[in-house]
Amino acid sequence: MAELSASTGPGVMDTRAQYMAMIRRKRMYGGLMLSIFTLLMVSGFILADERNAGGFWDGILNIFDFPSEVVSEAWSKIDLLPGHLVTFFPALVETINIAAVSSLLGAAVGMVLSLLSTRGLARFPRLIPLFRRIMDIMRAIPEIVIALVLIFILGGGPVPAMIAIAFHTAGALGKLFSEVNENADLKPVEGLQSVGASWAQRMWLGVIPQVAPNYLSYALLRFEINIRASAILGFVGAGGIGYELKNAMSWGQGKFDEAAAIFILLFLSIVFFDQLSSHFRNRLTSGGPA
Amino acid sequence: MNTIALKAEADQIFTRKRLTNFGLPAVVLAYLAYIFFAFDIPGLAERARMDNARTLVADSYSYKTHVTRDNRSGAVTVSIEGERKGNYPEGQTPAWVTVNDGTTLIDLGDGHLVNFHADGGMDYTIPDFGLITARPTTGGVETNLDPAAVPDWINLSKNRLAITTGAGRVSVTRNRTEVFRYFPGWELFFFTLDSPFHGRSPLDLAGLALSSDRVEPARSNLSAIVDDFWNNAMWRHGDVAWALFETILMAFLGTMGAAMVALPMAFMAAKNFTPVLTVRFGIRRLFDFVRGVDGLIWTIILSRAFGPGPMTGALAILVTDTGSFGKMFSEALENVDGKQIEGVQSTGAKPLQRYRFGVIPQITPVLLSQVLYYLESNTRSATIIGAITGGGIGLLLTQAIITQKDWEEVTYYIVLVILMVMMMDWLSGLLRRRLIRGDESGH
Numbered sequence: 163m164a165e166l167s168a169s170t171g172p173g174v175m176d177t178r179a180q181y182m183a184m185i186r187r188k189r190m191y192g193g194l195m196l197s198i199f200t201l202l203m204v205s206g207f208i209l210a211d212e213r214n215a216g217g218f219w220d221g222i223l224n225i226f227d228f229p230s231e232v233v234s235e236a237w238s239k240i241d242l243l244p245g246h247l248v249t250f251f252p253a254l255v256e257t258i259n260i261a262a263v264s265s266l267l268g269a270a271v272g273m274v275l276s277l278l279s280t281r282g283l284a285r286f287p288r289l290i291p292l293f294r295r296i297m298d299i300m301r302a303i304p305e306i307v308i309a310l311v312l313i314f315i316l317g318g319g320p321v322p323a324m325i326a327i328a329f330h331t332a333g334a335l336g337k338l339f340s341e342v343n344e345n346a347d348l349k350p351v352e353g354l355q356s357v358g359a360s361w362a363q364r365m366w367l368g369v370i371p372q373v374a375p376n377y378l379s380y381a382l383l384r385f386e387i388n389i390r391a392s393a394i395l396g397f398v399g400a401g402g403i404g405y406e407l408k409n410a411m412s413w414g415q416g417k418f419d420e421a422a423a424i425f426i427l428l429f430l431s432i433v434f435f436d437q438l439s440s441h442f443r444n445r446l447t448s449g450g451p452a
Numbered sequence: 453m454n455t456i457a458l459k460a461e462a463d464q465i466f467t468r469k470r471l472t473n474f475g476l477p478a479v480v481l482a483y484l485a486y487i488f489f490a491f492d493i494p495g496l497a498e499r500a501r502m503d504n505a506r507t508l509v510a511d512s513y514s515y516k517t518h519v520t521r522d523n524r525s526g527a528v529t530v531s532i533e534g535e536r537k538g539n540y541p542e543g544q545t546p547a548w549v550t551v552n553d554g555t556t557l558i559d560l561g562d563g564h565l566v567n568f569h570a571d572g573g574m575d576y577t578i579p580d581f582g583l584i585t586a587r588p589t590t591g592g593v594e595t596n597l598d599p600a601a602v603p604d605w606i607n608l609s610k611n612r613l614a615i616t617t618g619a620g621r622v623s624v625t626r627n628r629t630e631v632f633r634y635f636p637g638w639e640l641f642f643f644t645l646d647s648p649f650h651g652r653s654p655l656d657l658a659g660l661a662l663s664s665d666r667v668e669p670a671r672s673n674l675s676a677i678v679d680d681f682w683n684n685a686m687w688r689h690g691d692v693a694w695a696l697f698e699t700i701l702m703a704f705l706g707t708m709g710a711a712m713v714a715l716p717m718a719f720m721a722a723k724n725f726t727p728v729l730t731v732r733f734g735i736r737r738l739f740d741f742v743r744g745v746d747g748l749i750w751t752i753i754l755s756r757a758f759g760p761g762p763m764t765g766a767l768a769i770l771v772t773d774t775g776s777f778g779k780m781f782s783e784a785l786e787n788v789d790g791k792q793i794e795g796v797q798s799t800g801a802k803p804l805q806r807y808r809f810g811v812i813p814q815i816t817p818v819l820l821s822q823v824l825y826y827l828e829s830n831t832r833s834a835t836i837i838g839a840i841t842g843g844g845i846g847l848l849l850t851q852a853i854i855t856q857k858d859w860e861e862v863t864y865y866i867v868l869v870i871l872m873v874m875m876m877d878w879l880s881g882l883l884r885r886r887l888i889r890g891d892e893s894g895h
Binding site for chain 1: 480483484487490491492493496499500501502504505508698701702704705708709740743744745746747748749752753754756757758759760761762763764766832833835836839840842843846849850853856862866869870873874877
């Protein structure tokens with residue numbers, strides 16, 4: 163043993179030196195990355211703080227002012243709360259409807275786009291890059307852009323929000339769906355082709371039954387995201403609970419009991435659909451009865 | 453007997469399948485029909501303002517130049533989009549407008565000619581129609597037209613005459629006479645009229661930038677060119693670039709801040725790191741609460757405390773995403789392999805070292821890919837949050853839309869937003885591939 167280590171001594175030392183150098187280099191890179199990141203965070207924070215109307219340190223002290231104002235006002239008019247909850251329930255239903263319809267329409271369009279842009283399944287294989295770019299652009303447009311432009315043309319209401327969210331959803335789901343499609347088994351498709359099925363029939367009968375659970379799982383997740391999006395779009399003028407919230411907020415003090423009721427409705431419905439969708443998604447992905 | 457039972461069972465399965473296959477689309481259709489009426493889609497056609505749509509589309513790719521005569525003072529001004537920022541300087545007019553002491557001749561092209569007379573009247577020669585004359589008076593507008601027989605492209609009332617032809621628009625009221633001519637493109641995109649570089653070709657500009665003859669003696673040509681472009685009063689490129697940067701800043705600070713806050717909390721919410729049930733339960737409910745309250749409400753609450761600006765937006769993203777990250781990270785932590793931690797522990801590592809060298813390397817791929825994915829998605833959210841709190845490109849966009857006339861600017865912002873999001877998408881994909889080698893989710 164001693165003999166062995168004595169004879170290979172320089173070699174080991176060499177390896178050790180190289181190893182240490184490598185570790186040092188790695189540490190240096192790691193340290194460099196970390197310091198660049200810290201620098202970015204700190205300077206970004208300072209910059210954002212400077213360009214903000216109110217400073218961070220002033221704001222953090224009175225962060226609870228507004229919530230406590232709302233809570234105290236809602237508490238003093240607690241007897242009105244059930245009435246408010248009933249009043250704003252239709253607006254909540256509208257928000258959820260916007261999310262549901264746009265998820266449905268978006269999933270339908272996304273499904274077609276995804277089938278058109280999956281290798282091996284596409285109707286026009288040459289146009290795959292085109293459909294992919296279309297999906298990229300649909301995904302990139304924030305909902306608010308389409309919503310605001312459509313509000314100008316169609317007037318306020320749920321339809322601009324529905325179209326805007328459906329448009330974005332189609333792009334986002336299209337991408338996820340096409341990843342699912344890539345794992346689909348092509349044998350049923352070939353079987354259907356051999357009996358003379360058209361492209362639509364091959365897709366509907368050969369591919370969709372295979373991928374439906376995954377589609378549904380993604381669509382449910384998207385539905386949950388869309389409820390939030392439709393509440394936000396309401397705030398900029400497209401109907402639903404967001405619009406009511408904006409009205410209640412712009413009245414300022416005196417209407418905070420209504421704002422509190424809307425907060426409660428929104429919170430409960432988001433938590434409810436969050437739980438519901440995660441429950442169904444677990445069932446779908448863990449192979450339980452769908 | 454047995455076959456009959458089997459057959460009955462098979463029949464039942466078939467019936468059930470048939471029911472779902474026909475029932476599900478029927479439910480969806482019924483729901484869509486309900487929505488059709490709940491959203492009042494039949495009434496939409498009435499409410500839709502197609503004229504708004506036309507202005508929007510026309511404005512997004514063209515601009516109009518106003519030739520205006522103030523009928524009280526008789527002064528004629530030529531300006532782009534009728535804005536003071538786009539005024540042609542005194543004595544300098546485009547080639548199609550000729551000012552001759554008192555009279556102004558405007559050539560709208562295709563034989564359409566408008567003439568402002570010295571005495572306040574005007575005439576408009578329209579090929580295939582004839583000559584229209586009009587004169588603003590104290591009582592309104594006098595014309596040679598028969599009010600009973602005007603074509604539908606002329607709008608005539610006692611106080612106003614408006615003519616819309618393919619070549620342009622003319623409007624005469626008691627106070628002012630205006631002619632609008634449309635041109636394709638985004639005018640003054642690079643330089644405004646008061647800049648000496650307006651109307652020069654790119655080659656010309658490159659030559660100027662390299663030459664040492666100064667157009668403005670105070671500064672070099674290159675700096676003057678850059679400065680005039682950057683501070684273009686019409687398009688405000690500098691402000692727009694700042695706004696885009698602010699939006700990305702909000703997304704970056706919010707996402708990274710959320711990840712940094714969520715990571716230690718995720719340890720407290722993971723079963724295998726925190727055996728104390730109450731702590732775990734408390735942290736998890738906190739994550740659920742933060743996620744449930746939603747970005748919209750956080751944005752409102754925070755903008756009350758911090759005022760409008762990028763910091764508010766960044767904090768709103770930070771708070772909301774802390775919940776999402778916390779949930780995902782704690783799930784990832786519960787799936788880590790215990791052997792690696794034991795291995796590190798066997799070398800005598802303290803708890804913090806165990807986490808650093810036994811746990812973090814295992815969850816880094818999941819963590820990074822989620823953070824980068826959220827960074828891209830938050831760039832989009834930051835646009836929306838910016839519209840509510842008042843910061844970044846979202847604010848500029850809503851302002852431009854609310855004024856309802858600068859649609860070319862709206863188009864410009866929309867194009868920039870799309871490019872920005874696509875760039876972040878590309879960047880986050882690139883980083884994911886680089887940082888997480890061999891990870892499937894990075895493709």
